Amino acid sequence: MLKLVTELDQLLAMLDLPNDLLQEVNIPMHQFPLRVPVEFVKRMQKGDPNDPLLKQVLPVKYENESVINFTKDPLGESGANKIPGLLHKYHGxxxxxxxxxxxxxxxYCFRRHFPYEDNQITKDRWREILNYIKKDASIKEVIFSGGDPLLVKDGKLKSLVHDLENISHLTTLRxxxxxxxMTPSRITDEFVEMLSGLRLQSVIVTxxxxxxxxxxxVVRAISKLKNSGVTVLNQAVLLKGVNDSVKVLKDLSEAIFAAGAIPYYLHALDKVQGAAHFDVSIEEGRRLIAELEGLVPGYLVPTLVCEEAGAKSKVRL
Ligand code: SF4
Known part of the structure; x- marks a missing residue:
């Protein structure tokens, strides 16, 4: 069963951190509350307020600051929200x-202000989505995203994927x-069997x-996917205080590859309101990648990209 930590004092107690850290946390929590699986907390270093995993999930007062160019919809997704539940940004x-x-x-989530409530997939909306895809033969790939699509139960996923398999111009499910x-035990045998039996090529991006x-x-979950023929890619976000050093990026590439996934993208931070304290400059990102290239083979160097509202694809930096 999924166990989550949603109370700050509980998180700090689990990590042997002093309660005075709570003073650093001063944001309206109802808007984007603390939420982290216990499994993930167990991988954090006790007693370290700068633990790189903790930093990714701990709400801090800087999130309240209003910073120029950091907006609620940094990717202009509202313009690509063609029908509820579906975004059509790129060709194909x-x-x-x-x-x-x-x-x-x-x-740092780029969708922390996304209107999910307007995009819930009801039966009628799913029918509309299928019709949208059927009418446009240029669409080859459907990407399940969210939120996290693996929160949907296997039985429901199976039925949705079955509907997609019947659309002949589709080739890929991502x-x-x-x-x-976060919770690798979710990668059940049933889920993996479902993917491996598909007509559609399946890709998982972790x-x-x-x-x-x-x-x-995590290694077991990724190996399971890879061994059943699923292409597994990883994308990371370049985050100040988390992974903005060449050593950390090198260790990440080597570890994720050893687990069975290809380091695919390193994303520059999407300029979403509340996340400016994670920002690393593009120049610094380029410098890190150039240095990484000197240390590992090319297939371990992720492509540094950013997303620009209205662009035809991710922009390589
Ligand atoms: S959509 Fe991705 S970045 Fe946002 S909260 Fe979920 S896992 Fe994190």
């Missing part, structure tokens, strides 16, 4: 917001999920920012 693929939440609330890292996030249970 559409994204379905299958779930309205995640098992974790990452403090699932963006932080669950293989989201791991630091090698410390990868323990033996």
């Amino acid at each position: 693929r559409v994204l379905v917001t299958l779930a309205g939440s995640c098992v974790v609330n990452c403090r 699932i963006h999920s932080r669950i293989p890292i 989201h791991c920012n630091h090698a410390q996030e990868i323990d033996s249970s």
Whole structure:
């Protein structure tokens, strides 16, 4: 059963951290509350307020600051929200917001202000989404995103995927999920069998920012996916105080590859309101990647990208 930590004092107690850290936390918690799986907390270093995993989930007062160019909809997704539950940003693929939440609330989340309540997938909306895809033969790939699409139960996922399999011009199902890292036990045999039996090519894009996030249970989950023929890619977000050093990026690439995933993208931070304290300059990102190139083979160097509202694809930096 999924166990979550949602109370700050509980989190601090689990990590042997003093309660005076609560003074650093002064944001309206109802807007984007603390939420982190116990499994993930166990990978944090006790007694370290600067632990890179803790930093990703701990609400801090800086989130209240209003910073120029940091907005509620940094990617202009409202313009791509063609029908409720579906975003059509790029040629050839559409994204379905299958779930309205995640098992974790990452403090830098680009969708922390996304109107999930307007995008819930009801039966009627799913029918509309299928019709939208059927009418546009240029769409080859459907991306399940969210929130975290793996919060949807296997039985329901199976039925949704079955509907997609019947659309002949689709070739690929991609699932963006932080669950293989956060709660790897969710990668059940039933789920893996479902993916491996598909006509559609299946791709899972995990989201791991630091090698410390990868323990033996994560390795087992990713290996399971890889061994059943699923392509597993990882995307990380470049975050100040978390992974903005070449050593951390090198360790991450090596560890995620050893687990069975290819380091695919390193995203510059999306300029979402509340996350400016994580920002690393593009120049620094380029410098880190250049240095990383000198240390590891090319297949371990993720592509540094950013997303720009209205652009035809991710922008390589
Ligand atoms: S897992 Fe992704 S979508 Fe969910 S809170 Fe984290 S960054 Fe946002």
